[in-house]
Amino acid sequence: MSTQRTEPEGNLSDVTFSVRNLWKIFGKNADKVVGTDLEKADSGAIKAQTGATVAVRDVSFDVRPGEIFVVMGLSGSGKSTLIRCLTRLIEPTSGQILLDGEDVEQASEQRLRELRRRKVAMVFQHFGLLPNRRIIDNVAYGLEIRGVPRAERYERAREMIGMVGLSGHENSRPGQLSGGMQQRVGLARALAVDPQVLLFDEPFSALDPLIRRDMQNEVVRLQKELDKTAVFITHDLQEALKLGDRIAIMRDGELVQVGTPEEVVGRPANAYVADFTSDVARTSVLTARWLMREAFPEEDTDGPSVEPGTVLSQVLPLLSASVAPVRVEENGELLGFVGRDDVLRAIAEDQLEDEGAFEAIVEDNAEDLPATAAEDGHGGTTPSGNGG
């Protein structure tokens, strides 16, 4: 599978983490792979020849300020290794990691400690709380290490405990709280140091589904309210779709696609991603922005209006009550239209496993379609902003 090479997406100050050609290979002969002919070989062959395990293979991506960047993949695909490389909790074998333009690879031990204490906080699956300490002391821990005076750190810890909905539990011990509550403590502890970036390593996978959903909502709320950048690891596609502004799909150490939830579901990069996302209801992910097009000649343009981010499942009832297509509007500006046929087409793509069959149907019906729709095969022209 070919590696996606992402070039920098603009000014470096627009990027929180910039990762380029990152490799992590475990084992004695790790340094005998990158830069040699062997680096193109598959992981099995590299293992057989050198005994080394390729965990992260030539990965490049940018994390933008304020976004939740989800890394998703099956067990063993390299997610944990990748997220730990970002702050060198695991030393990368090669490649470059810039954090706000600062080369993490060049950072001294002291600078690394500083970055981990102040700039980047981590939330783990197994909470990592100190069992004998009260909740307030657990939350204040990062500030204590930093030498923040007691009164100040307790005030901040109380505020964070309130923020994650645990007021009243300040004096409890971790063992007295449920798993979901303990993970809220983990979150409060990470937030207490007011980091710029939060790294989440499968934080909710040990939680019951309902509690997990609450915690996902909590992350979305806090991230928006506090304007943090987050990298979130999960093996759960629904979680990725719910949380991710963008999702990176990992397989065997490589990134096979990086895109918005809509791009991953609506335009999978390859059969692997398509298979991965095949159970997702497109109507719950694809939005009006994704489908919108310009008006056809003579078309009725007086339909109801929706925001561009409205998912199709919410557009459908409007379309069932209106012959005219919905108007996609943002702050009073008309961006495009979505009609019944457009939505049906999106749903039909979902039903037809064989893409060729869909193309054939589109071609068969091309004569019946307005010119623009027949040309692009997607129901019309696509105004800017639909992700491609």
Ligand SMILES: Nc1ncnc2c1ncn2[C@@H]1O[C@H](COP(=O)(O)OP(=O)(O)OP(=O)(O)O)[C@@H](O)[C@H]1O
């Ligand atoms: N310390 C290590 N020494 C040797 N191999 C390792 C080490 N840590 C991870 N690996 C290997 O690297 C690969 C990627 O592991 P990693 O834990 O990063 O995957 P993951 O996607 O996070 O999986 P999981 O969801 O199960 O945690 C696996 O083949 C794993 O066995």
